[in-house]
Amino acid sequence: MSVTYGMSQYQNQSGTYLPPREVEAMAFRHVNGLLSAAKTRSDRQAALSANLKLWGILMQGVQRTDCPLDAILRKDLTTVGTWSMRYANVALNSDTSLQALIDINMDMIEGLSASAAPSPYTGPAASNETRAAIQMVG
Numbered sequence: 566m567s568v569t570y571g572m573s574q575y576q577n578q579s580g581t582y583l584p585p586r587e588v589e590a591m592a593f594r595h596v597n598g599l600l601s602a603a604k605t606r607s608d609r610q611a612a613l614s615a616n617l618k619l620w621g622i623l624m625q626g627v628q629r630t631d632c633p634l635d636a637i638l639r640k641d642l643t644t645v646g647t648w649s650m651r652y653a654n655v656a657l658n659s660d661t662s663l664q665a666l667i668d669i670n671m672d673m674i675e676g677l678s679a680s681a682a683p684s685p686y687t688g689p690a691a692s693n694e695t696r697a698a699i700q701m702v703g
Contacts, residue, residue: 590677592619593670600663600670609663613653616666620646645669
């Protein structure tokens, strides 16, 4: 069974298709929710770990030779991602405010949402798709 066949069967069964940009925006929304809600030390560590994981995944994609983004955008995303990851690492061991990370992630959400095509995704299946995107970031 090929991967393409498996993906098409998944899409047929799920009844929806979310463009990659929308999945990425959902992942950033999820991480921002974790960062905003982090009141205890363990919640804070979990939120910062999810933020690090998300940016790590994004930066791996941006640094691939077959990444379709133009060179300037790739460089900018690498710069922002590196800053975000460094900030999160500092925040793991201090009481540094998480607002800067939330703001950067919100900028990413806005950028991804602005250029994404409208999603055909509607209805109660949202929670299943959201869970799938969330699994990507922990």
